[in-house]
Amino acid sequence: MADGGDPTLRQLGEFPVIDRLVAGRRQPAAVTVGPGDDAAVVAMPDGRVVVSTDMLVEGRHFRLDWSSPLQVGRKAIAQNAADIESMGARVTAFVVAFGAPPDTPAARAQELADGMWLEAGPLGAGIVGGDLVASPQWVVSVTAFGELSGRPPVLRSGARPGSVVAVSGELGRSAAGYLLWHKGIDDFSELRQRHLVPRPPYGQGIVAAQAGAQAMTDVSDGLLADLGHIARDSGVLIDLAADALRPDVDAVTAAAAAADADPRELVLSGGEDHALVACFPAAVPPGWRVIGTVRDGGPGVLVDGLRWSGAAGWQSFD
Amino acid sequence: MADGGDPTLRQLGEFPVIDRLVAGRRQPAAVTVGPGDDAAVVAMPDGRVVVSTDMLVEGRHFRLDWSSPLQVGRKAIAQNAADIESMGARVTAFVVAFGAPPDTPAARAQELADGMWLEAGPLGAGIVGGDLVASPQWVVSVTAFGELSGRPPVLRSGARPGSVVAVSGELGRSAAGYLLWHKGIDDFSELRQRHLVPRPPYGQGIVAAQAGAQAMTDVSDGLLADLGHIARDSGVLIDLAADALRPDVDAVTAAAAAADADPRELVLSGGEDHALVACFPAAVPPGWRVIGTVRDGGPGVLVDGLRWSGAAGWQSFD
Incomplete structure (x- = not known):
């Protein structure tokens, strides 16, 4: 896979590869000890750390004939950062474990790391440590750390009847894109x-x-599925207004037609856009759009008062 | 792989499996938000978090015909905990990403989690979150968190000439065991x-x-290799006394003879025992044994003043 000018991970060896991956990276001030020791040390002035982890497996979560390593790196960081955001926290650091076949060109590992820094840097966060191992296929496991700055975390369990449900970010785009690639x-x-x-x-x-968000999550498994977690953990019924989802439906309608899919299904059940959905007791802040209401009953999620009959999102072992 | 009474990960689905994995676990008081939300929240009263990550891949780091899932879980936690220990910190929490084939019996995932809790529990630490995904083979990625309680971290870079090198824990055992399994x-x-x-x-x-340890690391790649990191990062020469390693050599001599190996090589270059090695300016504390001295020069690691000619430990992509 590699010619003379492009050494593989095996040819370089673990530590020289890691040296290349960390060289020249600019760590945020909060990183007291960065890569190169047994562990990293990151300031958490709040006295608490918010932490989340996700694993991406080649062939399951990404395909290297669709994605460049740079895109895989960006996606791995983005989806972990979204988990931290959805707690109401600011992401400060990541650690990354990366498995790849020994004949992987080292330049492709470098490109993966570049993508991670491209996504993490603007957030003010660093990749502060990691592990590099041999694996039959690429596996990227990211753990993200966040800081609450004295605020309580926003859990899934705080939604109350009478509140509104709002979204920030895009819905249905990733699922539409997947169908286009797939077809x-x-x-x-x-x-x-x-x-x-x-x-x-x-x-x-x-x-x-x-x-004042009462409950929040990111849309990783699909809007209905993820709001279903809020509904269950809060013991409430969530009723979405189909009209309010129109901008997202419109954005994927042409692609859905080309791919012979229902655009509403993409918006309601498509995951991986990592929009944020939250419940607010009153007005929603700028950047957020009301898409439904929280009611007594349930737990469950309805659309215009009715149960949606499409697939209810994406589960890891389906 | 699974009969009617033993459902697979695919049959149960991601969330029901996770529910089973976390049910009944007792989280330490430091865990404000445990598994079940987008992220966990763990108290870090020190205002800093110590963090390390390791990935174990089936066929590379463990074999399921040698290890039970319980043993894989214990090993994954132990090796990450050792990284936190080697910073001079106390381990408080772990997150775990686990990839496995969908036809894996759910009971084996449960056994893996049981092993993790068996190892983590006595440390006062909890498994506070994770991810469960489909993967062609088992992949276990653990991130460990530690607390320094106001102390500075003990890095690899602090060793000074005139100090002594000491070890706590076992050397050569894991490498001897590997050879026995292998043969x-x-x-x-x-x-x-x-x-x-x-x-x-x-x-x-x-x-x-x-x-007062000046520098410390755990022996994951082999005594010479890991002390080599301290020697390089500290800019010193480390001279080990072969006599001082005698108890470890003796402990593996019979097994080495049976496996046609050099017991000194197992002790000097065998990794994965996760002993701690540290440099102290004066007396070493109880539980530690002097095995060498720190000198001007190098950087490098000698044995009785000579360069050891065996393999210098284990690298991920060898």
Whole structure:
């Protein structure tokens, strides 16, 4: 796989590869000890750490014939950052464990790391440590750390009847992009790109927390499925207004038609866009759009008062 | 792979499996938000978090025909805990990402989690979150968190000429055990067990830090290789006394003879025992044994003033 000018991971060896991956990276001030020791040390002035982890497996969560390593790196960081955002926290650091076949060109590992820094840097966060191992296929496991700055975390369990449900970010785009890739449709490049690199509404998690959000999550498994977690954990019924989802439905309608899919299904059940959805007791802050209400009953999620009959999102072992 | 009474991960689905994995676990008081939300929240009263991550891949880091899932779980926690110990910190929490084929019996995932809790519980630490995904083979990615309680971290870079080098824990056992497994030798069950579940000297990292350790690491790649990191990062020469390593050599001599190996090589270059090695300016605390001295020069690691000619430890992509 590699010619003379492009050494593989095996040819370079673990530590020289790691040296290349960390060289020249600019760590945030909060990172007291960065890569190169047994562990990293990151300031958490709040006295608490918010932590989340996600694993991406080649062939399951990404395909290297669809995504560049740079895009895989961006996606891995983005989806973990969204989990931290959805607690109302600011992401400060990541650690990354990366498994790849020994004949992987080292330049491709470098590109993966570049993508991670490209996504993490603007958030003010660093990749502070990691592990590099041999694996039959690429496996990227990211753990993200966040800081609450004295605020309580926004859990899934706080939604109360009478509140409104609002969204920040995009719905249905990643699922539309997936279908386009899957069916080999070359149009709609922006949607296909969005499947490879989601665009979470960075910063809106804190905005929501400061605006009094009662409950929040990111849309990783699909709007109905993820709101279902809030409904269950809060013991409430969530009723979405189909009209309020119209902008997202419109954005994927042409692509859905080309791919012979229902655009509403993409918006209601498509995951991996990592929009944030939250419940607010009153007005929603700028950057958020009301899409439904919280009611007594349930737990469950309805659309215009009715149970949606499509697939209810995506589960890991389906 | 599974009969009617033993459902697979696919049959149960991601969330029901996770529900089973977390049911009934007792989280430490420091865990404000445990599994079940987008992220966990763990108290870090020190205002800093110590963090390390390791990935274990089936066929590379463990074999399911040698190890039970319980043993894999214990090993994954132990090796990450050792990284936190080697910073002079106390481990407080772990997150775990687990990939496995969908036809894996759910009971085996449960056994993996049981092993993790068996190892983490006595440390006062909890498994506070995770991810469960489909993967062609088992992949276990653990991130560990530690608390320094106001102390500075003990880095690899602090060793100074005139200090002594000391070890806490075992050397050579895991490598001996590996050889026994590899060659199909059924004797020496304790050494074979030790390869599957290392026994880090829990608590000795803090003991060393409180006793003034200048530099510390755990032996994951081999004594010479890991001390080589301290020598390089500190800019010193480390000279080990072969006599001082005699107890470890003796402990693996019979097994080495049976496996046609050099017991000194097992002790000097065998990794994965996760002993702690540290440099102290003066006396070493109880539980530690002097094995060498720190000198001007190098950087490098000698044995009785000579360069050891065996393999210099284990690298991920060898």
